[in-house]
Every structure is written in structure tokens, then in C-alpha cells.
Amino acid sequence: MSKLWGGRFTKQTNHLVEEYTASINFDKALAEEDIQGSLAHVTMLGKCGILPAEDVETIKEGLITVLHKIRAGEVEFSVSDEDIHMNIEKNLIETIGPVGGKLHTGRSRNDQVATDMHLYLRERVVGFVGMLHALQEALIGQAKDNLDTIVPGYTHLQRAQPILFAHHLMAYVSMFQRDAERLMDSYKRINVLPLGAGALAGTTFPIDRHFVAEQLGFDGVYENSLDAVSDRDFIVEFLAAASLIMTHLSRLSEELVLWSSTEFGFVELDDAFCTGSSIMPQKKNPDVPELVRGKTGRVYGNLIGLLTVLKSLPLAYNKDMQEDKEGMFDTVATLEGALQLFAPMIATMKVNKDRMRQAVNQDFSNATDIADFLVGEGLPFRQAHEVIGKTVLYCIQNGKYLLDLTIDEFKQFSPLFDDRIYAVLQPEAVVNARNVYGGTASNQVAEAISRSEKLLGQTEQWIENRG
DSSP states (O other): OOOTTGGGOSSOOOHHHHHHHOOHHHHGGGHHHHHHHHHHHHHHHHHTTSSOHHHHHHHHHHHHHHHHHHHTTOOOOOGGGOSHHHHHHHHHHHHHOGGGGGGGTTOOHHHHHHHHHHHHHHHHHHHHHHHHHHHHHHHHHHHHHTTTOEEEEEETTEEEEEEEHHHHHHHHHHHHHHHHHHHHHHHHHHSEEOTTSTTTTOOSSOOOHHHHHHHHTOSEEOSOHHHHHHOOHHHHHHHHHHHHHHHHHHHHHHHHHHHTSTTTOOEEOOGGGOBOOSSOTTOOBOHHHHHHHHHHHHHHHHHHHHHHHHTTOOSSOOGGGGGGHHHHHHHHHHHHHHHHHHHHHHHTOEEOHHHHHHHHHTSOTTHHHHHHHHHHTTOOHHHHHHHHHHHHHHHHHTTOOGGGSOHHHHHTTOTTOOTHHHHHHSHHHHHHTOOSTTSSSHHHHHHHHHHHHHHHHHHHHHHHHTO
């Protein structure tokens, strides 16, 4: 059978060209969206009197039949038919006859494919917001269980100050909240209809674009037909948001790998989310966080790849833009896999509170509080800093920690020290001294959890409104 667009051609397409330019091997993922858009389009053609009612009903019934066949795996997609649009149209014509050829009235593959991707990404974004919500819930659950668990806080991967483990976990809740908000904000730019823009200039048929938008649940239509068919900002924005989500997942993955090592021993991941060694029977490998950490790079690559495709492209549609889909599909699959695993992995994670406390007791992360104590006694901070530096050096040279020192040992560094210093140095006191908004004090962390739970309630409502 000749190409549906082959009227002006005198030769068959070279088979290598067919294979190189065809997109059906990956854009078949848009089959549901393509038919969804076609059903709304043909309904509009009937409403506007462009097609007779009987043709509209025949085409709609045919599209439903093709959809059922695709879902049942009964449709064999062909490279010779190039893409999902032509494959579906060919199957439609084979199912209902030449009247199927009327479906394409008033539209182009250019605005058709853009519509498909808007429909596809709109649904996935809502799904990802839901997955982030589940991950935040898992983190908050662990935070609630660890409001009394103190762990070393780090800068430069060196112990800095003791913090609540719950406070550390809530930092990720905040990161994923921003991620969810980015996706929710992007939804309004995804939920705009390009259909009706034609190839680039609109159409001569008296179509009703706003009716189609209403049928498909879009909030509006593109104002400019050139922009409608050439815009891929909404995909770039999704890929950028996905890259940030993967960044945050990768940071948490790195910490899970460290925390679950023998050297740290802070947490143990559930067996269901780990693997073993083929040669070393004692091994329990944190493969899930390691692989999420590794897959982050491919998501970054998909973002840079599409930005590079779009750079310097003249208006309107160009075949280059066919390269917008594989990276998008790959990012969707990669992000989906990571988020589906992370929530239950965090929820089932065991926290070794005793090991964390042991680590806090065997470091100098409470040193800043001694300096603050001296400042409270009237010593300038810079002098206090020097005093505590010398005190820590003395401890290191004598194999002691700050709480091991006698009051006489303290006083050799400053006469301002007294017995109150021992209460100041207790890990609970150090943590709860940071009683400022956003700090690690237990009451501040509890309030942060409460605020986050309220935000999760708002997210649930957003998802429900778009479900």
C-alpha cells in the first residue's frame, strides 16, 4: 500500500530511510492519547458541520474498535507507516473503509503529535506528584519515630554538630515538596491544547478549538499556531523537574549507601530492597539506592539532549523534533521506577538509634556550644573559638572527648568555665539549644512535621481535583 501522503511522489521510499525516520518503535506508547485526541477531534468536526453525523459515528466506533485491538495486542505496527498516527489511521481505514480518511480533516500530524504529548505528560505529572507524596509520607513516618534520635550532622562529610535524625529526614521532605510544587506548577503549561494549529498556520475549516479543549479537559488553547506545533518547553520543563527530583533522590541514595555500611551502621535497609554477592555470602548490597544514583545521569542527559535539539531550530515543525520523545519516555520510566521503590524502602528502613548515639558521644560536634557558653559569659566569639580549638586539640592529644574533661582541665583553658558546662555539652541540650524556626530542636522539628503534613493535605486535594 502506498503512503497516505504519497500522492506527489514518483518513487517508493528507500527502506533505509523508512527505518531511519520511523518513530513507531517508540511513539506507539502514545496510542491511547492519539485515539483520545482523535475522538475529541472528530466529535468537533461533527458539531461544526464539517463532517456528517453518520460519518462521525462510524469513525468514532472505528476508533474504539482499533483501541480495543491495540489493548489486546492484535495490532501489528508497521515501520512503513512511520508513526503512531499513520498506523492508527491505516488501521481505522482498514476497519471502516475510506470514510476513515476523513478523520484527518482540519488537522496535521504536527498539531496531532503535540496534543498526544500534552495528554501523555499531563497524566504522568499527576502520577509523579502522587509518588512524591507517598515518599514524603514515608520520610515523615520515619521522622516521627525518630524525634528522640540524635545523629551527627555533617559538613564536608566531617562531623559538625549533632542534630535530630528526624531533622535530617525532614530536609528531604522539604526538597521533595519543592519538586512536587514544580510539577504542579508545570501542569498549567502542559494543560494547553495545540490541536487546531494545523501544520503551522491553522486550518481553512471552521473548527472549534475551545470545544476540543473542553472535551479533553484542557484549560485553554495555544494562542499562536506556529508556537503550538513547535513548542516543547513543557517537555523541557518536565525533564528539568525530573532532573532535580533525581538529584534529590541521588543525594539521599548516597547517604543510604553510607549509613548502611559497616563503618556507619546507622540504618539497615530491608532485605526486599537489597541484593547479595555471587561469591561473598556475607554481603548485603544497597543496589536500589546505588542504581538510582547511577540512573540520575541518564535523566540529566535526556534534558541536555532535548535542549540541544531545540537550539537554533527555526519555526515551525522540523523532523529534528521527533527526538523529543525517546528521552521523555525514558525519563518517565526511570523516574517512575525510582519513586515506586523509594517510598517502601524508606518506610521499611531500620534505624540503629544506639549506633547513632554512640557516634555522637565519640566526637567533638558539641564544641560550638562551648564557644557559645563562653560568649554568654562575655568572651568575644573569636577568642572563644580559639579557646575551644585548643581544648579540642588537648582532648585529641590525650585520647579524650569534651565530656571526659574535669572542670580543672576546662579551667586551664579559660577561668570562665564552671560545672554548668557539662549540662551544656549533653547531646540533647546541644540539639534543643537550636530552638529557632527551621532548627533541629525537637519542638521545632515536630512543628515542621505538622506543617509538612498540612502541605501533603493540599497536595492530596490537588491530585484529587485532577484525578
